[in-house]
Amino acid sequence: MSVTTRRWRLRGRPSELIRTDDFYLDEVTLPTLGAGEVLTRPLFLSIDPYLAKFMREWQGPQAEWSEGIIVGRTVSRVIESNSERFQAGDLVLCNAHWQDVDVRPEAELNRIRASAMPASAYLGILGSSGLTAWVGVTQVLNAQAGQTLTVSAAAGTVGSIVGQIAKQLGCKVIGIAGGAGKCAYVVEECGFDACIDYKSADFEQRLAAAVPNGVDLHFENVGARMLDAAIAVANPHATIALCGLIAHYQDDRPIALARFRDLLYKSITIKPFHFVHFESTFGLARKQLSSWLADGQLTFRETIIEGLEHAPEAYVGMLKGDGVGKHLVKVGD
Amino acid sequence: MSVTTRRWRLRGRPSELIRTDDFYLDEVTLPTLGAGEVLTRPLFLSIDPYLAKFMREWQGPQAEWSEGIIVGRTVSRVIESNSERFQAGDLVLCNAHWQDVDVRPEAELNRIRASAMPASAYLGILGSSGLTAWVGVTQVLNAQAGQTLTVSAAAGTVGSIVGQIAKQLGCKVIGIAGGAGKCAYVVEECGFDACIDYKSADFEQRLAAAVPNGVDLHFENVGARMLDAAIAVANPHATIALCGLIAHYQDDRPIALARFRDLLYKSITIKPFHFVHFESTFGLARKQLSSWLADGQLTFRETIIEGLEHAPEAYVGMLKGDGVGKHLVKVGD
Numbered sequence: 001m002s003v004t005t006r007r008w009r010l011r012g013r014p015s016e017l018i019r020t021d022d023f024y025l026d027e028v029t030l031p032t033l034g035a036g037e038v039l040t041r042p043l044f045l046s047i048d049p050y051l052a053k054f055m056r057e058w059q060g061p062q063a064e065w066s067e068g069i070i071v072g073r074t075v076s077r078v079i080e081s082n083s084e085r086f087q088a089g090d091l092v093l094c095n096a097h098w099q100d101v102d103v104r105p106e107a108e109l110n111r112i113r114a115s116a117m118p119a120s121a122y123l124g125i126l127g128s129s130g131l132t133a134w135v136g137v138t139q140v141l142n143a144q145a146g147q148t149l150t151v152s153a154a155a156g157t158v159g160s161i162v163g164q165i166a167k168q169l170g171c172k173v174i175g176i177a178g179g180a181g182k183c184a185y186v187v188e189e190c191g192f193d194a195c196i197d198y199k200s201a202d203f204e205q206r207l208a209a210a211v212p213n214g215v216d217l218h219f220e221n222v223g224a225r226m227l228d229a230a231i232a233v234a235n236p237h238a239t240i241a242l243c244g245l246i247a248h249y250q251d252d253r254p255i256a257l258a259r260f261r262d263l264l265y266k267s268i269t270i271k272p273f274h275f276v277h278f279e280s281t282f283g284l285a286r287k288q289l290s291s292w293l294a295d296g297q298l299t300f301r302e303t304i305i306e307g308l309e310h311a312p313e314a315y316v317g318m319l320k321g322d323g324v325g326k327h328l329v330k331v332g333d
Numbered sequence: 334m335s336v337t338t339r340r341w342r343l344r345g346r347p348s349e350l351i352r353t354d355d356f357y358l359d360e361v362t363l364p365t366l367g368a369g370e371v372l373t374r375p376l377f378l379s380i381d382p383y384l385a386k387f388m389r390e391w392q393g394p395q396a397e398w399s400e401g402i403i404v405g406r407t408v409s410r411v412i413e414s415n416s417e418r419f420q421a422g423d424l425v426l427c428n429a430h431w432q433d434v435d436v437r438p439e440a441e442l443n444r445i446r447a448s449a450m451p452a453s454a455y456l457g458i459l460g461s462s463g464l465t466a467w468v469g470v471t472q473v474l475n476a477q478a479g480q481t482l483t484v485s486a487a488a489g490t491v492g493s494i495v496g497q498i499a500k501q502l503g504c505k506v507i508g509i510a511g512g513a514g515k516c517a518y519v520v521e522e523c524g525f526d527a528c529i530d531y532k533s534a535d536f537e538q539r540l541a542a543a544v545p546n547g548v549d550l551h552f553e554n555v556g557a558r559m560l561d562a563a564i565a566v567a568n569p570h571a572t573i574a575l576c577g578l579i580a581h582y583q584d585d586r587p588i589a590l591a592r593f594r595d596l597l598y599k600s601i602t603i604k605p606f607h608f609v610h611f612e613s614t615f616g617l618a619r620k621q622l623s624s625w626l627a628d629g630q631l632t633f634r635e636t637i638i639e640g641l642e643h644a645p646e647a648y649v650g651m652l653k654g655d656g657v658g659k660h661l662v663k664v665g666d
Contacts, residue, residue: 051448256588277570
């Protein structure tokens, strides 16, 4: 019996900004399951900024990118198994194509054990977003009680957790986000001390007013404009954790910082990082995140678009800054 | 008896590039010595890149900058003393105006004890240049045997010492400098493994060819073009010590890095530093530098212009990249 599925791929290299018509839906027949392979159905596709680089370059960690085929993180359910380690019904974390169903080798699957948390949380607060935030705040920035921390994209899945973790650790936390709605979410639901709207005309002045004692730690998700604003209010010997550059994934232009010299004048260290390099800390991270979640001390939101057919809109919307929290496409159940 | 002296000051705010006619020589009558003050005569003025920022902004650590009066590091001799701590004939390190003689408070003077080294060395290899290089290589980069280190402005006073210290520690060291003469100095006299001429058309390819195993540590003195070249050949988790931005002191334009995204993709940390913040290590630094000097394992050169009247030419020449090693103006004996 052959299985066919819809599959999203790229029409060509996206021009400057990724648009929905850069994607098209084709149909493919899947190979029969080989030894150790399983048939999976995504419950959720993870709509992540980092994919934009691979989309533009047709090049990524998986070979299929060279054909314009998208491979992203998913929470999937095993439908059929030719592996001794998995059986139908298992929930797994895995990279997969943006398809209705996919064939994956067992080595790529990570089982999700039964838990009180919804499956989608394993792509967000208990997955890469939560680990990224935890690693950034505790390992990269080494945040201490009494310090002031700023974070950009504060209403996003990583930024919103960064601020909440820093609050747990006793920091003063100021978010930066776009629009009154996002700022209200960040302060009222996530409990930040303040959130500054970068779309306001007097953004830099308002940021400065919110941090009368300057900033010790900054967590950057966006790009040059936010970095310049953060450098302006940074104290001498401040540290910047560089986690993402979402404003710069859709072009190759040089990144210009008006305040780059101030890195030198104020001895401000920039520490770019990727959470996967801190694997030895994941056990502690998951324990602490789960404990805070259980105690109601961490909150998170999801922006969920229903239906595989809407994945490009979900992706473009995420890049444009629509919605808050973790962006997901719901495919199956 | 009143003492008059020539004094260099700025005519106005220098436009884009600092030129010799931005300076003029006036004459001032010095106040009589107050309690604890001494009359000093500079033997050498230290011709340092960092002064360019103060010259452009008419603002610096000393109040006189607001009047366009230059204050720089000097090795000076005490001519007359109204201090119990100093007497005529003493050699001292002090900040002073670019004058034939100056009046300084005793608190600003650091005595130079008799030594086998020439007095000028206390502005270079045994002064801020040597301490900067030592702190950068050992404390900021934490260089280890077997690592590959690149350094820009490799024929300069700091860069040439950086590479020699890294060689002592067992690193492979590649310099970057402008022109065949400087590159020859860096390799033949300073003992670097190679030196790449950034003025050559195929600079980046030649740099890449010189570091087949990539670069672990980079020491930056210059600016965006060198940083981009270094980031291109940097290994994942490389560290960049940011010591100076000489290419960017003469304008306020944003600094654009074509490869800024690669800091993130390769987790390359940027550590800007100023040697004065590592004072607790100076004792060890001076001991090690002196020992290497005594053993003939460190070499240095000076570019000396004679006569206070030529200070502006010396300054502009240094900014343009004339000469190698430590730039000095010889004023007195």
